Amino acid sequence: MISSLLIANRGEIACRIIRTARRLGIRTVAVYSDADAKALHVREADEAVHIGPSPAADSYLVGEKIIAAAKESGAEAIHPGYGFLSENADFAQAVIDADLIWVGPKPESIRAMGLKDAAKKLMDDAGVPTTPGYLGEDQSEKRLAKEADAIGYPVLIKAVAGGGGKGMRKVDDAKDFVDALTSCRREATAAFGNDHVLLEKWIESPRHIEVQIFGDSHGNVVHLFERDCSLQRRHQKVIEEAPAPGMDEETREAVCGAAVRAAQAVDYEGAGTIEFIADGSEGLKADRIWFMEMNTRLQVEHPVTEEITGQDLVEWQLRVASGETLPKMQDELSINGWAMEARLYAEDPARGFLPSIGTLDVLMLPESERVDTGVEEGGEVSPFYDPMIAKVISFGGQRGEAIEYLRLELSTLGVWPVKTNARFLYNLLGDEDFRSGNVDTGLIERKVEVLVSGPSLPAAELSAALEVLGGGSLPWQPELEGFRLNAPANPERWLGVDGRRASFSACSPSGGYVSSYFRRVSADAVLMIYEGASLLIERDRAEGSATGAASDGAILSPMPGKIIAVEVAAGDDVSKGDKLVTLEAMKMEHSLVAPFDGTVAELNAQQGGQVSEGTLLVQIEAAE
Incomplete structure (x- = not known):
């Protein structure tokens, strides 16, 4: 049995692997980036090695750093987890060439199944049924569009090196094919360094x-x-x-x-x-x-x-x-x-x-x-x-x-x-x-x-929150336990629920079952946990507004990220729903669109630029 193991991953899967390794008596080595210096997997491992800056491209995706960390720590084997380098045949081979044990399939097996088009051809030869589609080498827009027409819409565009839903687009109509192909290729290039795609027939009622x-x-x-x-x-x-x-x-x-x-x-x-x-x-x-x-x-x-x-x-x-x-x-x-x-x-x-x-x-x-x-x-x-x-x-x-x-x-x-x-x-x-x-x-x-709808909060739940906020004597522990209240309604009361005002008739502690859980987060606020929703309950306050609301035409960045496409220029006329800017954050693309018909009065977005949450990207003036 392996005696020491480096985990070339982070977060949940790293902790999961550590748990089994510890049970088997295997010494574990974690790797971490700047952002993960205080992460849980770092503390749970027997040893941890720093491998670089926060971006994955500078740390978790750099095979040389991971192999060096294994050598430095005396690890005997490397487990890649999932994601990152787990299906990288070159990395697997480099691990083996470094006289380390690779906890995964042979590099040649990864290569054989790594590209979707080649894998489908291999499965055809093995008698495994495959989905109808196009796997050809000709990757021109014209050829791909022609093949999509021949397959019949809707079709699915898939990056041949893809996974995790990235580099994949369903196209319902021929007029949308080129735009979907462009977006798919851009996302595939960013995620996998390979913009080749295959086409598949979209299966109705797919499971x-x-x-x-x-x-x-x-x-x-x-x-x-x-x-x-x-x-x-x-x-x-x-x-x-x-x-x-x-x-x-x-x-x-x-x-x-x-x-x-x-x-x-x-x-x-x-x-x-x-x-x-x-x-x-x-x-x-x-x-x-x-x-x-x-x-x-x-x-x-x-x-x-x-x-x-x-x-x-x-x-x-x-x-x-x-x-x-x-x-x-x-x-x-x-x-x-x-x-x-x-x-x-x-x-x-x-x-x-x-x-x-x-x-x-x-x-x-x-x-x-x-x-x-x-x-x-x-x-x-x-x-x-x-x-x-x-x-x-x-x-x-x-x-x-x-x-x-x-x-x-x-x-x-x-x-x-x-x-x-x-x-x-x-x-x-x-x-x-x-x-x-x-x-x-x-x-x-x-x-x-x-x-995506939120819960409707019964008066008994809000009344319970009011009691918790008031700090009265209650027959339950506000941290984790539910409780019961029963009796007639009292005069109307108001609370702030996630920044919005909510009115209700307060109940005395003797009427109705309450299933909320509470956690105090400040002197004037508690967290109510009810039917999967975590709601901040505060003493009465004016109704708030959502961050990044575009009702006035101000298009704000909803999160920190990188601008990967700017679809408009200052002075352009736009229609409601038109794409304005595409932002990449947390491994996904997010398109910001025009909230109404109007004109681009101000443009503060540049392709390739990094933006913070709340940054004004585009200002739209409504059409008269």
Whole structure:
């Protein structure tokens, strides 16, 4: 077994790997950038090595620095986690050439599956069904547009080196193809250094089904069943579950068998995921599920597989990298129960899911279910990396139990002042289609307005907040416990709720059930945690206005970031909805648009420039 391990990653996955390594008696070495000097993974490791400035391009993506850190610390092996250099075949080879153990698949396997077009051709040869589309070498706009016409709209443009939803665009009409292609290529170049794309037929009622596979150096390959990752926003997974709802044994055998054949085709070792797209319009059927791509690494959502199989996949990785055979063979693996994972992101659903950064003054995470996180109260959510705060995982004997357990955990989860998607996740878990298993990748988009809605606060909840603010004697602990109040309504009262005034009839301490949790954040304010929402409750104040509101034509930067495109010039006439500026922050593009018809009176944005939150970028004067 490996005796010492450097983790070439950060945050949640670094902490997750450290946890298993510690249980196995393996010494761990963390690496960190300037921004992560006080991060949780740095303190949890046995040793930590600084590798550079905050931007990932200057630290976590510099393979030479990571290998040097391994040599300096005496680490025997390197685990890449996911993201960053985890699927970089050149880095994997460099690790091996440095006489270190690479905890991952062989470089040639990564190369074989790293480009989506080449991988699809390989799968065709292996008898694995693939989605209809275009994989050609001719990357001219004219040829790609012609192929898209031949496939038939809607089509999906995908960066061949892509992943995580980046470099991917759905196009519904030919007139939008060139703009989508340009945006896709720009994002792919920035994220992967490769602007080549492939085209695929857009599948109606698509479901995202993936199979966890594992291989060792002795020729053994097994699957650990499937996951359903259909709940996505902007092609990024939001909630994942295992097993997949509606998957019968015949279809499971066919899909998982295809995944094993795919892994065998590249002589695979270690953890990997074979991703499929399914036409779910008539339920899951073996002849309507096609290969999409292979991820040659551990997945973010691996905990749901661990929960239903009882296996530690990081331990499997370390044992396989040490030359051991797989801990279990296929006939020793089975599904037990149901698991779900919700990704808690630092983002504001009410503002188009814009990333939210800052200090986590309050971070109250569930304690009764599994939570994988890389941050803690008082820590920072920086603009340099992925905005995920934690993964909340539930387990139940049946799917309905897993849903209810996860929803309960989200109802007690509190984060402030950083905004999160906890309320959005709570609403999603309550959606009737989701609860019935009627899911596809477009569910969130169809229902987003309802899913981002905040809670309606009953008078009893606000009355409880008023009592907490007043500091009266109450029969509960305001930190974490719910309580009961009953009785007739009192005269109208006012409170500030997230900067807006709310009126209610106060209740005396004897009427109605209250399910809120409270946390005092100042002498005049408490944090109310109610149905997934973290709401700042203050003594009566005037109604506030949202940061970056554009009602007066002032287009402000909603977050720190880099300007990657300026679509207008001073004096230009614009129509409502026209793109003005595109900002890149926290690994995603965000387009700012004209709030109404008018003229660009002032332009303070330059392509390539860095801006702070609240910076005036464009001033629009309304048309007369």
